[in-house]
Amino acid sequence: MPLFDNHFLTQLEYLSLVSRKVFQGQLMAQRRTTRTGSGIEFSDHRQYTPGDDFRYLDWNLYARHDELLLKRFQEEEDLHVYLLLDCSRSMSVGRGAKFDLARQVAAALAYIALSDLDQVAIYAFADGILHNFPLARGKGRILSLMEWLTELQTGGQSTHLKALTSQFLQPGPRPGLALLLSDCFDSDGFETGLDMLRHHRFETSVIQLHDAEEANPRLLGDVELQDIESGISRRLTVTEASLQRYRESFAAFLKSLRNYCSSHGMDCTISTTDVPFDQLVLAMMRADSGPGVAG
């Protein structure tokens, strides 16, 4: 079954219409960023974290409540949308459903952005950037973009977000919207990579995808677990008790990701692969004003 069929394109158009209705009346580009910038319209406050620009601290509030809060303004600009697509081997778990969903979501978001006259670039990464689709504007590029996504394969080594962001930021791209589509299974942690994006004033959204089997594996007895990315094998005797601890550990990982995004003003969408891409995108748009969770 092709990744992007006619039905998929129909759904893309529907999603584009929905996004226009949601973000009606925007200046310049029809997408309004929520990051602090040169905009004049106050948006909201958020907690101060080291590295934030002191100029945007709300000193009045600090004087009244002894609390460091950062004022946020909606920046009105031509938005650059960067889709960071995880192509590591862990995305091929579950017969590739995770990678397929990631590519479909990437295509959908790119279509919406191109429809809104935003510029879109896609970076396929694992332990670094493997391939990239350069910045493009206009709906006319959507077909070549989908063709590029179709030919994309998983590969590389293990997921390494820090290496990704280092390579991504090295040319000094213009800040914009960075959408990370990944399972975030980074053994070094996802925080460093996301911090770097945040410090470079990228409005970051995280879309964490995982297979239902990863959240709730049905393994029992003696098994040899093989890490599909690193190739390292591990012999285990899986019991109900260890399964329970695994579920707790996985849930704690998702919770830490959600908390991180929430505390740093990032959108966070967590979904399993059995959720259709259109529902996932709609859930993201509904949660646009704040972190959201689907699936």
Place this chain on the structure above:
Amino acid sequence: MSLSNPSALLWALVAVPIVIFYLLKIRLRKVAVGTTMFWEHVFEEKPPRAIWRQLRYLSSLLVQLLLVALLVFALTDPVINSTVREQQRIVVVLDTSASMQTTNSDGSTFLQQARERVEQSIAGLRNTDEMAVVVTGTQAQVACGLTSHPRTLQSALDRIKATDGPNQMDDAIALSRRLLAGHGRGQVMVVTDGNALSAELSGSANDVSVLLVGEPRDNVAITEFQVRRSLVDPVGYEILLDVANFRNQPARLTVDLTLNESLLDVLPVTLQGGEVRREILDYTGTAGGILKAAIAFDESAGADTGVDALTVDNDAVAVLPERRTIPVTLVTDGNWFLQRALEACELVDLTVTSESPSAVAEGSVLVLDRHVPNPVPSGHVLVIQPDVATDLWSLNGTLPQPLVGHQDEGSPLLQHVRLDNVLMPAAVRLLPVANHNVLVAAVSEDPLYLRFARPAGDVLVLTIDLSQGDLPLRTAFPILLTNAMTWFSGADFAFLRALRTGESMTVPLPPEWQQNAPEAPAACELKSPSGERQTCAVYEDRVTIPPLPTAGVWTLQPEGATTTDQIRHVACNVSGIAESDLRQPTTQSSSAIRPTTASGRPLWFYAVLCAGILLIVEWFLFQRRWIN
């Protein structure tokens, strides 16, 4: 140790696929996962012990192989050689005589107590031991042959019931020894209440041990009960009653006598401790039926209660024959002795005539003095000194000075009659030509008194010349005539005495069974008071009644009879003093049988038990539940 089924060792080949499966199993199932970092977190918290993790697969295999080995071991049915050498064969002789129905003070019977003791012995059997059960009530018989299967023994034990019969302990011991013949370690275990033990058992033979059950109990019993028609009074009858007090204190009681459920008499009896009272009672009446004696403890009459632990011997029965008047027609030219002898018999309704009738009415008797028509009329006929030949005999002159050479002692026709010393100057020499039975024969083997059995009626012929001898002057003559009249009336069988349980007797068939049939029945059917039927053998017009196990009134009739008019009653009472005396036995329990314990289970049982435990262990090993 030896293996009873060594071919079962082939099952050890099952270990081969187990090893193969084990080798396949240790090649772990590979599962590709996106990351192992969560699993590492899990096992960083509780790392499995590495040494055990290395050993657990091997230990699992070893447990499985041990499991197979134990099962194969069990299938081979191993036997320890020393156990085989010590194999025991025990024959339990269980007393089921009447006294075992005695109740203990706690309400249980001696037999229930004995059964519990045998059950304990069954439970203690080892797998190689064998046991048989022999019962001694009425007749010694094997209730269960030698077997080592406890359930078979238990089933046989459950079927055993107490009888009213005597204790045939000697026969049971002999039967048990025959069962044990050829087995060196055979033992006989007698479980009894101790009544009527033989001297051999009291002396405790080496291969016999006695296990006594029950406790000394007081008892009052009817130990003898008989009835007979009076020899001097044709309408009278005599009752013999023995009542015994088997306790040390006096006993006051009453004995109720009933005839056909109608109260005949109530006898108050006071017995001293250990006394046996014999009463001979005379009553008059022609009616017959079932006479019953029952001990009653009537408190209002001052009778004692609570002195009787065995109830089966409180009742006794007897069969009283009915006296019926017989119409007799005497055809004679004048025989004063014969006429007077017949007139003296109170059963006879005599008619004297000189003309012989052509036929005899049913139920009546024709007595022909010399003048006999040819053919002899049908019906019951008594012929005295025939003077002409008939269809049944021919005549061959006179037999001078006949001497009695043979007399059928067992025939009821000659009951209480002796003709040895009777002077008989002459007799008719008679040559029978029809089926006959010689009752009295001369030395020359010429018949002096004979019977012709006809379908139309019996013919008795007395060839002696009454006018010359002294037979009419002897007491034997009226008795001979009375026997003949009784025979024709069919009442002789009714004189059958009351049997004791366990006693057998051979009696002549009732005459009417033969009179109305061309041949005697081939067998008879005997029915117990509870309705159980059995067949009795008939040989030469006599029926043998086997030892009866139950007291009460039994019925006897020809096999296949469809009517009830041929039923005859047979009375049977408890065997007597030996079963009714329940006082302290003279013997003590011996312990010749080595006590066995419940630990004597076969080796395969323990092997299977261990295999079961290992199966549980392996299940835990497989599930690895305890690792975490």
